[in-house]
Amino acid sequence: MTVKTTKAFAPASIGNVSLGFDLLGAALHPIDGTTLGDWVSVSDADEFSLSVDGQFADRLPPGTENNIVTKCYAYFQSSLSSSGHAPLKVKMHLHKTLPIGSGLGSSASSIVAAFHAMNEHAGKPFSENTLLVMMGELEGQISGSVHYDNVAPSYIGGLVLMTGEDSPIAAKLPCFENWYWLVCYSGISVSTAEARRLLPKQYTLSDTLDFGRQLSVFVHSLYAKNEVLAAKMMTDVIAEQHRKVLLPRFDDAREACMRSNALAFGISGSGPTVFAVARELEDAKNMQAWLEKEYIQNDDGFSHICKLDIEGAILIS
Ligand SMILES: Nc1ncnc2c1ncn2[C@@H]1O[C@H](COP(=O)(O)OP(=O)(O)O)[C@@H](O)[C@H]1O
Numbered sequence: 001m002t003v004k005t006t007k008a009f010a011p012a013s014i015g016n017v018s019l020g021f022d023l024l025g026a027a028l029h030p031i032d033g034t035t036l037g038d039w040v041s042v043s044d045a046d047e048f049s050l051s052v053d054g055q056f057a058d059r060l061p062p063g064t065e066n067n068i069v070t071k072c073y074a075y076f077q078s079s080l081s082s083s084g085h086a087p088l089k090v091k092m093h094l095h096k097t098l099p100i101g102s103g104l105g106s107s108a109s110s111i112v113a114a115f116h117a118m119n120e121h122a123g124k125p126f127s128e129n130t131l132l133v134m135m136g137e138l139e140g141q142i143s144g145s146v147h148y149d150n151v152a153p154s155y156i157g158g159l160v161l162m163t164g165e166d167s168p169i170a171a172k173l174p175c176f177e178n179w180y181w182l183v184c185y186s187g188i189s190v191s192t193a194e195a196r197r198l199l200p201k202q203y204t205l206s207d208t209l210d211f212g213r214q215l216s217v218f219v220h221s222l223y224a225k226n227e228v229l230a231a232k233m234m235t236d237v238i239a240e241q242h243r244k245v246l247l248p249r250f251d252d253a254r255e256a257c258m259r260s261n262a263l264a265f266g267i268s269g270s271g272p273t274v275f276a277v278a279r280e281l282e283d284a285k286n287m288q289a290w291l292e293k294e295y296i297q298n299d300d301g302f303s304h305i306c307k308l309d310i311e312g313a314i315l316i317s
């Protein structure tokens with residue numbers, strides 16, 4: 001008897017994209033063809049089990065019961081049961097290539113790949129929007145509050161705006177195809193939950209007005225195809241000033257990237273990964289050379305020049 005297996009890949013992502021705290025996210029696709037993201041496969045089995053491999057597998061919490069993929073499985077089963085579907089009898093495997101606490105949407109990537117593979121294996125009982133709700137719920141269990149700015153781009157691809165509504169939860173935005181998105185992970189770990197606790201509970205009227213203006217003018221600029229105006233809006237009035245203390249050499253990194261003509265520079269998600277946007281590949285390479293030499297702190301660090309991953313999560317046959 002052949003055992004049916006379904007395998008999914010979900011790309012890394014930049015949460016917030018500086019100007020859209022919890023509301024904007026971008027999926028990444030390195031231009032050198034590296035697959036930057038996690039893989040999950042689901043195979044028919046009498047009993048559930050989870051195996052894990054990959055470069056960062058040994059940094060995950062010990063015990064498969066603490067792996068977010070096991071929690072995704074339990075959540076998917078209870079959703080199947082409460083909607084009158086048959087249980088899914090499978091074992092799962094996670095190939096963990098994204099560093100944990102990196103600001104590259106590592107937990108989101110595992111969550112998205114797990115739900116996408118399970119939903120496909122079960123014959124697609126849930127719609128894209130319902131799956132996104134489940135993904136957001138699981139991301140919330142890890143980071144302390146539900147936010148979709150990693151799971152949504154990782155699942156549907158591209159540059160994505162969260163609506164705050166039940167349906168659709170997320171909307172794909174147009175973006176400038178010529179932009180390069182450079183990301184550099186320094187090699188240290190920053191807990192998203194802790195980085196969220198650093199933020200104030202309230203903001204000034206002036207910051208609030210800036211946040212609303214920047215996000216709305218940015219979205220306008222994407223539709224108006226005005227990349228200069230769009231790039232000008234890409235600064236962070238919500239998180240950066242409070243979180244950059246966790247990121248050694250953050251200000252130097254910004255200065256170096258700006259000297260190399262960065263259109264924008266900021267923290268990817270809660271860090272320590274930083275991102276820069278460049279119009280020219282040559283500029284992106286110059287920034288990359290500086291960041292690799294000066295921002296990376298240990299052997300775990302790396303950088304990639306990316307384009308947006310327009311496809312999002314995919315199934316692999
Ligand atoms: N498959 C998984 N991938 C990533 N993190 C996981 C996974 N399973 C459990 N975790 C735990 O979830 C937490 C993720 O932390 P977080 O700071 O949100 O990371 P990231 O920003 O990279 O998603 C860590 O405590 C990590 O040990």
Ligand SMILES: N[C@@H](CCOP(=O)(O)O)C(=O)O
Nearest residue numbers: 015022103104105192269270
């Ligand atoms: N909007 C979230 C994004 C967290 O991204 P991660 O990749 O660091 O998990 C936040 O800024 O808290």
